[in-house]
Amino acid sequence: MTTPPPPAIQLPAPRLSAPMALPESFTVLVVDDQRSVRAALKAELQHAGLADIMEAGTAEEALAQFKARRPDLVLLDIKLPGRDGYWAAQQMREAEPGDWTPIIFLSGLDSDLDLWRGIESGGDDYLVKPVKPIVLVAKLRAMRRLLDMRRRLVTLSADLHEANQRLNEMVELDGLTGLVNRRGFDRILHSEILSARREGQPLTLMLCDLDHFKPYNDASGHLQGDACLREIGRLLQGVCMRPRDVAARYGGEEFALILPNTPRSGAMTFARALGQMLKTHPIPHPASPLGPHLTISGGITTCVPDEGANAESMIMRADQALYAAKSQGRNRFFSFEMQMDTIEQRCA
């Protein structure tokens, strides 16, 4: 003769006063193979103010409902036909990585080992049937409080993450031109060298320097000099067509372009485009010995980075090419690798 399962709720059930009520929007999944037990639990939960109560009679059904509707809390029996409650709790935990739904076991099994297994399988509390309604609702309220606290923490940490990202972006932007600053340039160049090495793709670095900018400042004033730097920043940003191309303000009147997947020929095309850009958007230079408009000199280096390549070596090569462009008359781009092949972009 099998013993009948204990009732879910201890009778007579003391009714709860209003302050113990749970919010209507709180959804509970009740899992028990006995329809009468589910009905008794449902009645108590409804009396405590809950409107949305889901039910399941097997572990599989419980898991399917859990995945489909994600209740706020699960009341879970252990002895179920087929898979048991321990299995259901484990599966529910696996179904919500990084998230947490309180699971309370509600079982007729009352040994310490059963409780231990319940907690080990992912349960948060363990109540032995028959349970007093007041205890059941108090436990639900405690879990609800924890759940609210956790949700607030999750929201707070998402807000913090977003604020941090914004801060990081701001820290890497140049205040005058809005381009990436030196700090951002260093980080991006380092990461693009690693990508280019991994992908076996050519990476081009271009250092650009405005010609005779000191006389420009002296003749037009520092504020006009700032406006000129902003305009150059805007034009450089404009020639960076591909999403991974980066224009940065490297320092004072020096700019840098990081051009991933760009071979030497592409780098030269880019240099020509820069020269063209300054012809179609000429910036008057009142004191340049080279002509009536502002000109730029540039040093280019292109390589498929090997193990020995790093940011310093690339900057050094681009800088060396820039120095050569400057010393051989300015208003031109030199490629370090092409051994002083020049692209002249003289103003007519």
Ligand SMILES: Nc1nc2c(ncn2[C@@H]2O[C@H](COP(=O)(O)OP(=O)(O)OP(=O)(O)O)[C@@H](O)[C@H]2O)c(=O)[nH]1
């Ligand atoms: N307006 C303004 N000027 C700046 C800024 N940063 C650097 N400069 C100026 O840029 C000028 C750079 O001068 P130099 O390094 O002598 O070079 P240059 O006159 O351009 O001559 P070359 O580079 O040899 O062609 C200096 O006068 C700096 O004051 C800035 O943020 N705003």
